[in-house]
Amino acid sequence: MKISLYIPCFNASLYIKRCLEGVFNQSINIDEVLIIDDGSTDNTVQIASKFDVKIISHESNKGLAAARNTAIKNSAGDYIASLDSDCVPEKNWIEKLIHEFRDNKIAGIGGMLVEGYQDKPADLWRAVNMPQHWGNELTYNPEFLFGSNNIFRKESLLKVGMYDEALGNNGEDHHISQKLKSMNYALIYTPAARAVHLRQDTVSSILRTHWNWYRMFHEPVNIENLKFRTRYNLRTSRDRIKEDIRNRQYKLLSIDLILPADQFIRDIRYFVRKR
Incomplete structure (x- = not known):
């Protein structure tokens, strides 16, 4: 079993170092880490290049769905995990995700995203009204798996035609989940696999x-x-x-x-x- 992990990035210099430190501190080995740089104009690539990662850059910003497809096409793993660039995974994050692949009909596992900042009104409003998780219980076939932290069988993603690039930066996670379900694949949400969201809003x-x-x-x-x-x-x-x-x-x-x-x-x- 080989695990690939990719991080889609667009001007992620504020967060990418902490994100990668969490990735390289996992309790089980990740076979390859890919940085998909989606046309960044800051020093995201320079920061990421200090880690043992494979960097693939788009010449221009193509959107999140396109970045995900680039990762799938260039990954070597049987399982392909995704983590947003402004998230830091807990030490056993990948281990807890992989643990839920109990049979071949399970196409993907999603984890819990915990909001790291909730003091300011905008950040608290996001935590209350835009949570990126399905609660505190293990859930079979949730509505969809959030794109912020998950893992899929690569074979399953290829069978459904990967992500719809016309969706750009939003909704691609919901759409891929529905395509997988329509082909009788199952999805699992586990709150045991946790990542912390570093984003701060106005x-x-x-x-x-x-x-x-x-x-x-x-x-x-x-x-x-x-x-x-x-x-x-x-x-x-x-x-x-x-x-x-x-x-x-x-x-x-x-x-x-x-x-x-x-x-x-x-x-x-x-x-x-x-x-």
């Missing part, structure tokens, strides 16, 4: 990320979808306000309140661009 950046996450949900390319998304965001805002008041998370209310207007403006801009 109000502006978290609202932008929220919109990007849900861009393909009733994509705002026509009036009906615009109406649906507006109603949906209003309901979401209302529900989050109620929940935050109930939990005494008062510092999150300002983001809850501006969410519908912010997302509507982004939807309109996208709608106009697509016409």
Whole structure:
């Protein structure tokens, strides 16, 4: 059994050193580590080159789905793990992921992403409203495996045609999970495999990320979808306000309140661009 691990990177100089230190401190051996540099303009490559990694660079930014496909095509492992560049895996992360491959119908295992920063309102809002995990219980066939930390059988990814590069930077993890399920593969989520998320947000950046996450949900390319998304965001805002008041998370209310207007403006801009 050979394990490859890849880290897709775009201007990741703030985090990549800590990420790689965690990767090279795993409790079991990783046979190869690939850095997929997606057109970075900072010193990501220079930092990564100080480690025992294979670096593959795109000449321009092609998006996360394309970076994942580059990794799959250039990996030598039977199993291919993925870790975001702003994440630090716990020491037994890979060991806990591999442990769940109990039969050949299991195509992939996903771990828990723990938010490392939750003091500022934007970071806490992300932790509460945009978690990248499925809770504290081992779960068979969750809705999908988050792309931030997972491992797949390479053979399974190849059989479903790899990632859809048209999706760019968001939704590719959900899409590949659905393709695997449609071919009767199983997925497992294990909270025992943990990685810490180093990202820190501002109000502006978290609202932008929220919109990007849900861009393909009733994509705002026509009036009906615009109406649906507006109603949906209003309901979401209302529900989050109620929940935050109930939990005494008062510092999150300002983001809850501006969410519908912010997302509507982004939807309109996208709608106009697509016409």
